[in-house]
Amino acid sequence: MRKYLLLAALFLIHFSAAATEGMWLPHLLTNLNEKEMKGMGMKISAADIYSVNKGSLKDAIVSFGGFCTGEIISSQGLLLTNHHCGYSSIQKHSSVQNNYLENGFWSRNRGEELPNPGLFATFIVRIESVTKQALQGVTAQMTERERQSVIDKNLQTIRSGLKKETYQDVVIKPFFEGNQYFLFVTETYKDIRLVGAPPSSIGKFGADTDNWMWPRHTGDFSLFRIYAGKDNKPAEYSKDNVPLNPKHFLPISLDGVAENDFTMVFGFPGRTSEYLPxxxxxxxxxxxxxxxxxxxxxxxxxxxxxxxxxxxxxxxxxxxxxxxxxxxxxxxxxxxxxxxxxxxxxxxxxxxxxxxxxxxxxxxxxxxxxxxxxxxxxxxxxxxxxxxxxxxxxxxxxxxxxxxxxxxxxxxxxxxxxxxxxxxxxxxxxxxxxxxxxxxxxxxxxxxxxxxxxxxxxxxxxxxxxxxxxxxxxxxxxxxxxxxxxxxxxxxxxxxxxxxxxxxxxxxxxxxxxxxxxxxxxxxxxxxxxxxxxxxxxxxxxxxxxQAQMDVLKGRRFYPDANSTLRITYGKVNGYTPRDAVEYGISTTLDGVMEKYKPGDYEFDVPEKLRTLYEQKDYGPYGAKGKMPVCFIASNHTTGGNSGSPALDAYGNLIGLNFDRTWEGTMSDINYDASICRNIMVDIRYVLFLIDKFAGAKHLVDEMKLVHPKRKKTSTQLRKKAA
Structure with a gap:
């Protein structure tokens, strides 16, 4: 017995050391993750992240086109995602006369926002376990084909008996290699309009050379808006549609990040295989x-x-x-x-x-x-x-x-x-x-x-x-x-x-x-x-x-492999050492953009206006200590599909936009290791700076909610110290 207890303890030590690993189902956070997340610095509750009874963080997250993630950042349905996620839509609107890929695009009013037939944004309404119903009648003696046939019939019965609104859909997916099944009730909006995008010299800065690399200096973002029918429900495109009034949208922090800050990434990761032999x-x-x-x-x-x-x-x-x-x-x-x-x-x-x-x-x-x-x-x-x-x-x-x-x-x-x-x-x-x-x-x-x-x-x-x-x-x-x-x-x-x-x-x-x-x-x-x-x-x-791993390793919390369903991952802002004598810091600035600048180069050219803003140090309220932050890294466990996912602080405020992983950490799909696996994010202050100072589209910033959570924290600490 002592032998087994010792082995179990070793497992717990091993997995606590990799606490930032995992892509967790948000409706299970209360029992599996909330205590640890708060211990790492989270200031909100699991119910603030996922709730079916009130607006929560999940209600601001969408599957963007089925291949990326997006998030709602205003009460008027403004949606933020990556430039490379919006690239195809931007390209379709481009022409020789209006080359939005090369020059960028910024709508000055709602009438100039551009529709995108075929593009959609899907919200998750609620998540339910349907494992028992899905596996009813399945036996160990069945072939794989026979097993799947029984499951398919069960899933059809579940779908037909589910209570939902007529404008809602249902998706049922297997988890843990088909040992469990979860149901997702969704709402899909199909009137998605392009609002703004920087030129590719910013949105794809570094292109192939910098792909998967750190340090990174890419302003990888674009803006869209979700439109709904006048009843705020999903509707096909119509000029009479109105901006979506979301259940929740993300406030935006202007306080930036520091070493060891708690971070969360919420989105739709595509595919991982963490439990292979x-x-x-x-x-x-x-x-x-x-x-x-x-x-x-x-x-x-x-x-x-x-x-x-x-x-x-x-x-x-x-x-x-x-x-x-x-x-x-x-x-x-x-x-x-x-x-x-x-x-x-x-x-x-x-x-x-x-x-x-x-x-x-x-x-x-x-x-x-x-x-x-x-x-x-x-x-x-x-x-x-x-x-x-x-x-x-x-x-x-x-x-x-x-x-x-x-x-x-x-x-x-x-x-x-x-x-x-x-x-x-x-x-x-x-x-x-x-x-x-x-x-x-x-x-x-x-x-x-x-x-x-x-x-x-x-x-x-x-x-x-x-x-x-x-x-x-x-x-x-x-x-x-x-x-x-x-x-x-x-x-x-x-x-x-x-x-x-x-x-x-x-x-x-x-x-x-x-x-x-x-x-x-x-x-x-x-x-x-x-x-x-x-x-x-x-x-x-x-x-x-x-199933054997889950049965044997009772002390371990297992997360399911990514399968394009809504997940949350959490970690901290940390640098890393990929090899001998090389150590990477947590963030980059506009200084690095200018250091890489090569006039006329398709990967490293820099627009004249951005160079002028840099020379004049005209960063508005978005700079920090005379610098303009551009990107940062953290130990959040991400993969393809997380492109466009929001990076959130301890309070659930938006601090960045996930768009890549570091080269040494691309193994995280099959072998996550917190020592070198890092996700790369655009600092939200760089996004705001580009919208406001570079594009002159401050009307878009004005519809967002900007906050200073760290100032509030500092004031509270000073009052406690004085008392």
Missing amino acids: SEALKLTVEGQDPAKVGMRDAALKVIDGFMRKDEQIKIQYAAKFASTANAWKKWIGEMQGVRSTGGIDRKLKYEERFRQLATPAQRSVLDSLNSLYKASAPFAVARDYYQELIRNVEMLDFADDAITMLQQPNAKEEYETLKQQYLEKMESLYKNYNNNVDREVATALLDIYFKEVPSNKIGGEAYQIWMETNKDGKTTATKMYSQSAFTSFEKLSAFFNRPFDTVSREVWTDPATRLLIGLRNGYVEHVSDPYSAFLPDMARLQRAYM
Whole structure:
């Protein structure tokens, strides 16, 4: 008994040291987190964060477009989110005459606010546990398919019996690998109008170079407004709609942040996998990440070389380069972070402690799960090599789309319609395609693919083509890019504007489709199908292992992995030391923007007006000690989907806007470590400064509620001291 008590105590010590870890469901804070949060400095209650009976912080948080988070910052429905979250909407409103991406956009009145068809903002009304109802009739003997079929029927029964308003929706999602289910009643507003955005030279300052990096100096924000019907309920766009009167909006603190200040981030994080076994973590950082990084590294080097020499190619490939580099850089940081913090060793020690407390059956679950990941590893790595090859060699991707179109069940009968849809899509893609660039990317990636992927996972068809071209990427690519119909849209259009029988017969002889089909057939037979065979048992064992962890480790508070539902995370404003002799502070200022300034550079140019404000030190009430704060970091546990999430102080006031993580901390999706995992936020004072002093849109600031909570705290402390 003493042995088990000691082990349990060690678990408690281990997890209290990582107190800032976790993405918590807000309706469970009272029992799980409130005491700790107050001990860390929070001044409000859990009921102030989540309540169904009164306005609370949750009523100011929205899922913005389903891909980001936004928050309400005025009584008139003014919504704040990231610039990169609003980027697509800003782009759609831009033209040569009104380039809002380059010059920014600021509405002077409600009449100038711009509608955005298809954009929406979703509030959470209430959250309920429906685990018992969802799992009714589920047995351990069921296959994964049978289990899911029963659950789906149960969820439909729950939805049909739920009492809600006609304008409300319901979402039910699994948590803890399907061991629990929660229901979310939501309200979605579809009239969202663009109010303001800084130019990209501010909103994307640092662009690809600074992405995932600290120190950061990006003013990553944009403003929208939610409109409702005259009854304040959700309504389709109408000129007669009125600004939303929210249940709650966030007051804004002008007091800034200091070391060790308590912070919260409230939002809709997308996806994490914190409870995987050690072999899964190894597979990620020692197998899959290196494979994907190696392929993208080669592709990016080729594209970068062309972009530096040719302005037209730079324009064509800028977005693709940024998209490719974003995940590439994240995976590198993930590998380095796990390595530098001993993440795999920590996971192994965790599992050893679990085994000491677990029953033989529970230990067997973990061992079997690790064995499955180990056995599936070669297939998982080969899958990533294949997917990166098809993704980054555009001609193969184009050919893949063509074959998919021709193999549809009714392709012959519906050929004219399918062909037209395909060609319309391809015409748009070819505008940003260069045959020479893609040929060099193919040369590099084919060499890597056929070197790193075992021949028994490539298949005979593709390997035959590889041998025909002397097992050389350049020879293979030269043949393909000189003879294929996919080298230009004109050739492609001529090829497909023929009878179906002719096209479907001759497409197999095109060198691009011939290689693609060889690769795809080999991939399906030797990689995808065998790998898919592992997945049902992986899902079953991961669910059992998740439940076993919760059963065995009674002293640990478990939070569910992110799944795009409303969560709150909390931590403190702290710097960090990523490696030997390097120490990062908590905040940056406008001084750093000017230090990075490169006239005319697409990443580091600075608008003239911002330079003038800096030279004159004209910061208004938003500066601090002669400086203009720009960004800060804290130990809040965030991920994709948290973009645009509010950073809140101990009183629930808005102090910043979450937009990124530090490079070394990108591993937080699979291996959070409070020593180096930091989220990056725009200081709200920089946002206000840019709206007021830079944009001249003080009317927007005037509708916000600005507060000074630290002044109030100081006054109280002085009175107590005097007494």
